[in-house]
Amino acid sequence: MRFFPAHALKSALLIMLRIPVMGLEWYQRKYGVKPHAPSRIGALWWGYFPVFLVAMLGLANTLYFFRQVSSSERQQVTSAFNGASQDRVLVVSREIESALATILDIATYFEASPQVRRREFRKFVEPAIKRQKGIVALEWIPVVKQQEREEFENNARRSFPPFSIKESAESGELVEASSHSEYLPVLYVQPYQQNRDLLGLDLASDRVISALFARSRETRQLQVSEPVILLDEQAKERGFTVSVPVFHPENDAADGEEEPTQARLSPIRGFAVGVYRIADIVERALESLSPAGIDIRFFDVTDKSGRVELYEHGSRQRTDADLTGRRKPAVRLSYVHDLSIGGRQWQIVCTPIPGSYQPDSWGGWVVMVGGLAFTVLLTIYVYTLVGRARKIRQLVELRTAELIDVNAALNNEILERRAAEKELKELNDDLEYRVVVRSSEAERRARDLEQFAYVASHDLKAPLRAISNLTDWISEDLEGKLNAESAEQLALLQDRVQRMNALIEGLLEYSRVGRTAGSDSLVDTHELLKEIVDSLSPPKGFTIKLGKELPVFHTDRLLLGQVFSNLISNSLKHHGGKKGRIRIECRKIGQFYEFSVSDDGVGIAPEYHNKVFMIFQTLQAKDYGSNTGIGLALVKKIVEEQGGWITLESQPGKGTLFRFAWPAEFNNKPDDEDTFTFPS
Amino acid sequence: MLDSDIGILLIEDDRVDIMTVQRAFRKNNVGNPLYIARTGVEALGMLKGVGHEKINPPPGLILLDLNLPRMSGIEFLEKMRSDPELRKIRIIVLTSSNEPRDREAAFKYEVDDYIVKPHSFEEFNRVIATVLAFWEND
Incomplete structure (x- = not known):
């Protein structure tokens, strides 16, 4: 009972403490202020509110039970005491009544x-x-x-x-x-x-x-x-x-009357x-x-x-001792x-008497002490729980924050990666684009060359032909009227025009290699070579010997013929002697036939070996024959276009040997240009 | 059999080449009239009588150069072959181009022959003779 005021005081104090916090929170809710730092106290309060609640409830319960136990004990004692007292009063009263009854008996006796x-x-x-x-x-x-x-x-x-x-x-x-x-x-x-x-x-x-x-x-x-x-x-x-x-x-007269009146008092x-x-x-x-x-x-x-x-x-x-000090x-x-x-x-x-009918206060106090101890333990337990919960919450908040950071970092990295990937892709695209541009550029150049060749074939050859014709007509019309010198000059003019024509033809042929679609046919190399030799009509004194193992195989007859034709005519032109031998042989190396064309001519010094394959490179004076310097370049180009190769072995005075590899199987090169069927 | 009234139309822009043909005709004693057009457009005009005097009777043979100003020989061939009136006329291509592309394009329009202009007049002369012989024999 004496704890109650303190308890009430504490409750009141806590409520008073709570009021400003609640007010603050209400204000924040109403005006949208983010309750962060200001409501820290409030959060702390609410966090530990269960502890206070448990403590208060425990205290209140303890006090209540203490009072209950005490009062019940007191009541028990009181009722026991009252019972005993009543018994005593009863017996004493009865004894007194008995005493009084004795006197009444005496009176009755006398009456x-x-x-x-x-x-x-x-x-x-x-x-x-x-x-x-x-x-x-x-x-x-x-x-x-x-x-x-x-x-x-x-x-x-x-x-x-x-x-x-x-x-x-x-x-x-x-x-x-x-x-x-x-x-x-x-x-x-x-x-x-x-x-x-x-x-x-x-x-x-x-x-x-x-x-x-x-x-x-x-x-x-x-x-x-x-x-x-x-x-x-x-x-x-x-x-x-x-x-x-x-x-x-x-009065005897009134005997039996039981009504005593004041007036008739005896x-x-x-x-x-x-x-x-x-x-x-x-x-x-x-x-x-x-x-x-x-x-x-x-x-x-x-x-x-x-x-x-x-x-x-x-x-x-x-x-006796009690009796002396009984006034207690x-x-x-x-x-x-x-x-x-x-x-x-x-x-x-x-x-x-002192010491008797004392309520056994132990029970109450045991309840009190036990309750308080329980309350304290429970409060400590709840406090620990709340503290742990707070710690866990703080930990969770901390970890969440860390996680958010990590997440953000991760997102950043992802973005960076994406940017890098995008950049890479752009770079790649750019590269591809460049490749496409380059290759299309290359294609364009090839087309330009074709265009040039076409133009050359028409526009260079036409005036040349006109010159040739006009020269012919002049020499024809003025026959017999020209002096010897003029006649020779006209002949030289004709010759140069022919040279020019040959050059243009060679150039056209060179440029045409690789532009035209190959045509597959079964070629008997031996027969092909015989035809070529016939068409070249080698001068007297020259023998051309064909090997025995010349193959029959599928290939582009025209191209292979061009190669042989150029090589043979090259040998004939540059033999340097009146008599000579030219050998043509073949052997198979893997997927290729290796043809060799050798002569016993003057040969070529090693320092010129590379030069002979370059276009317009001739090793002799320009006015000799119809040597245009295109033949070997054309051969090299054709062979390499076929996927083969060509080599030269020669020493001055020891003849010249050309070897070239030619694919044993026809492989049709893909061609952009339309193919036309010729009418029969 | 060669009807001396039937003419030959030469479509050629190069004057020396025209002279070459004329000279070859003279050498071969060809009496048939030789009509000359400098462009494909002019040739079409002459054949249809539009803007030019119409060749009458129509020529029995056309000698066509491919490298022509304004309208190429191939374009001219296309026009000829798509015209019902003119499609039957024989055409021989006489050109300086030895390009397979030109050759193929020409044969696509059913030319009777494709002759690369010979470099020397002698050869040219022989070619013209052959052509005329071919024509006469037809």
């Missing part, structure tokens, strides 16, 4: 018997005295008028000779009572021994007793006196007096009186109960001015019972 003798009285009360404890005296006190005193005293002396009505003198001695209008003398008293001094004592002189009698006579019922001090030989003890009024019987006859020591009554009553550690105190609270203690019962469980107000527990008895208000107050 039933007009004459009660001393002996009868003794007999009647004896069982009660034996049975009950606490009886100090049981008395019969008749009401005696002044005029009846003589007669009364005389009657009494019959059974008790020294009897006389007495009263207490100033000195304390008992003396003969002075004259009064009315006397209330003790006539009978039991037990006799302790109370014999009382016989004859006029109780009207006693303030307390006379007041009691007055009340009894007035109410006509049992009345109890205020507490009195009993002068006993042993101790001064509290006691009380009970009186029951006894009236004269109703005169008082006397009082049945009992004096009790309360201590004995209480102790006797409590004997029936086992000790329970409860102190019981009796008070008379009738007077408003203050209560008077009747008796205090110290618990039988108390030790250890416990709040108490049980109060109000008892209305014979016009007096009594109060019975039960209180536990």
Whole structure:
């Protein structure tokens, strides 16, 4: 219970702390401010909120259970105490009632018997005295008028000779009572021994007793006196007096009428009186109960001015030490019972002795300590969890950030790679484009050359032919009119024109190689060579010998013929002698036929070996024959176009040997140009 | 049989070549009229009587050079062969080009012969004689 204010204070504090954070977050949400740095506190708060929640709940629960356990223990104790107290009050009340009943019995006895003798009285009360404890005296006190005193005293002396009505003198001695209008003398008293001094004592002189009698006579019922001090030989003890009024019987005439009215009140006859020591009554009553550690105190609270203690019962469980220090107000527990008895208000107050009826606070405290320990452990656990979760989240955030970085880097790299690839592709495309351009350029050049050759064939040859014709006509028309010199000059002119024509023809032929589609036919090399030799009509003195192993195979007849024709005519032209031999032979080398054309002419010096294959290169004077310097270049070109090769072996004076390789199988070169079918 | 009224049309831009043909005709004593056109366009005009006097009767033979200004010989051949009136006329190509391409193109239009102009007049003379003989025998 005493933790509650602190707990409430803490809650209030936390809520107050939370309010500005919530306000800030609301503001950020509303105005779209990104809650980053500012709500760091808020995030921290929310992060650890479960910890606070667990701590608070644990604390609250602990306190609640602590209170529950404590209060239930207290209730248990209280109810046990109340039960025991009720039992005690009950038995004591019963004992008191029993005591009162004894007096009522005496009164009833007197009412039933007009004459009660001393002996009868003794007999009647004896069982009660034996049975009950606490009886100090049981008395019969008749009401005696002044005029009846003589007669009364005389009657009494019959059974008790020294009897006389007495009263207490100033000195304390008992003396003969002075004259009064009315006397209330003790006539009978039991037990006799302790109370014999009382016989004859006029109780009207006693303030307390006379007041009691007055009340009894007035109410006509049992009345109890205020507490009195009993002068006993042993101790001064509290006691009380009970009186029951006894009236004269109703008028005989009205006998049987049970309706007593105020006007017809019977005169008082006397009082049945009992004096009790309360201590004995209480102790006797409590004997029936086992000790329970409860102190019981009796008070008379009738007077408003203050209560008077009747008796205090110290618990039988108390030790002497306890009795001395019993004022320790250890416990709040108490049980109060109000008892209305014979016009007096009594109060019975039960209180536990120290050490008894103490709630077993261990249970509550165990719950408290256990709960707090559990709360603390749970809070630590949750704190650890939250901390770990935070750490993991931070780690995840960190890793995510790293991942994003890596991803970005990767993306960058991908972009770079793509750019590089693109560049490469562009480069490649460019290269391809260049290749295409180059090759198309090469093709264009080849076409240009063709065009040139075509132009040459028409436009160079036409004027040349015109010159030739005109020269012919001049020499024809002026025949016989020209002098010898002019005639020779005209002949030279004709000769140069022929040369020019031959050059142009050779050039055309050279340029045509590789442009024209090859035509496949079965060629008998031997026959081909014979035809060529015939067409060349070698001068007399020259023999041309053909080898025996000349093949028959599929190839381009025209081209192969051109090669042989040029080589043979070259040998004839440059032999240098009047007589000579030319040999043509063949052997197969792999996919090729290697043809050789050899002569026994002047030969070619090694330094000119390369030059002979170059176009327009002649090793002799220009005016010799129709040597154009194209023949060998043309041969080399044709052979190489076929995929073969040509070599030259020669030494000055030792003849010349040309070897060339020619593919043994016809391979038709792809040709761009349209092929035409000739009409038959 | 050679009808002396039937003429021969020479399409040739080179004056020396025209003279060569004329001279060869004289040498071979050919009396048939020799019509001369300097371009393919002019030749077509003469054959159809458009812009030129129409050759009447139409020539029995055309000697055609291929290398002509404005309209090449091949183009002229195409026009001739696509004209129903003129398609039957015999044509002999007489050119300086020995290019296979030209030769093939010419034969595509069904020329009667493809003669490369000989370099010397003597040869030319023989060629003309052969042509005339061929024509007469037909």
